[in-house]
Amino acid sequence: MAHDSSVEGPGRRPPQVLGVFAHPDDETLGAGGTLAKYASAGAEVSVVAFTRGGAGQIRDAAVATRATLGAVRERELEAAGKELGLARTRCLDHPDGGLAAVDGRVLAEQASELLGEFAPDVVVTFGPDGFSGHPDHTAVGAAVTAACSELRSRRPIRLFHCHLPRSRMLLRDRLAEWVVELTSRFTGSRDFVRALSVFSRETTALGYAADFVSVEWFPSGTYLMEQGEEATTMHFLLSGSVEIRREGADGRVRVVDRSGPGEFVGETGIATGRPRNAHVVAVDDVTSLVFLAAGPPSVDRQRDDAVPLLTRSLPSGDLVDARVSACIDVTDFVGHKIRATAAHRSQYPIDPAMFPDSILREMFGVEYFVQVLPERELDRSLFGS
Secondary structure, three states, X not given: OOOOOOOOOOOOOOOEEEEEEOOOOHHHHHHHHHHHHHXXXXXXXXXXXXXXXXXXXXXXXXXXXOOOHHHHHHHHHHHHHHHHOOOEXXXXXXXXXXXXXXXXXXXXXXXXXXHHHHOXXXXXXXXXXXXXXXXXXXXXXHHHHHHHHHHOOOOOOEEEEEEOOEOOOOHHHHHHHHHHHOOOOOOOOHHHHHHHHXXXXXXXXXXXXXXXXXXXXXXXXXXXXXXXXXXXXEEEEEEOOEEEEEEOOXXXXXXXXXXXXXXXXOHHHHHHOOOOOOEEEEOOXXXXXXXXXXXXXXXXXXXXXXXXXXXXXXXXXXXXEOOOOEEEEOHHHHHHHHHHHHHOOOOOOOOOOOOOHXXXXXXXXXXXXXXXXXXXXXXXXXXXO
């Protein structure tokens, strides 16, 4: 995958890039920054999803019902494509969640037809791990890989599998740093509350951040935090209110503040690394989004009985599959990726401007790929060629 700032030369056909995925939104999550980068540089970039995503979640009831979701997500793919600069988008008719049950030869034949129609120079799809382990992803990746392998005997083609490393970055820490640096008290809107709930749980599930994020309920009178304890969690209040109570050396307790929905609590201890300087007690029944550092990351997303992958560590400390051969700097295209994500409104009801740019760039500024075709030649010496 070339890194040139411009890929189109005078008087010749622009390079053709084809992304083949399982669902609308896979293109954005898996390779959105890269697709936008090469489209901006002059390549003609197209995306095909093998399903319309009709079995996906509906996170905004105002935009879809179960009966309309497939058609809505097809339109969302088109809208996301405009944000990424794609030339064409298309959805095929396979049932969402059912690709693993389709004969692999049928899927590979359809993939071959797409290769014949689009005549791509570069193809991007999923690898054996399915990026997130989804069976639909694995089935599509296998079909496209088989089709490209068959095509290579007739003409050159470059095939890349998307790879997502397990990040060591803690969203908890970045959000805490952001909140304490604000010059005024932060209170998120109802839209922000919903967006952060979706954003935090999706990004941590995919490995963009290393937090464990959960929604927890605290009955009235319960301590969320105790003064003097180690600061390990940060809470974002979804409902109910809490009192911030400071205990003096004489044992007397006074209320120093109160927080409610849309506010963070515990951010100061996280940002400074110091023990809690106050108690946090639920006044009403409280529901909060809780951020906690998870265990050490792993890049092996396959089944529990799968052979562990060899890994290597990046300068950031993140771990990647040792087979990764391309890391694409998409820092300048993170905005495209986030706007495309927001275009998939039924899945990601977010406003692209809601989150700090510094966090988004750290999370999404590099995308990784494993080159499958052409195969690399074997060295004929242990000392290299």
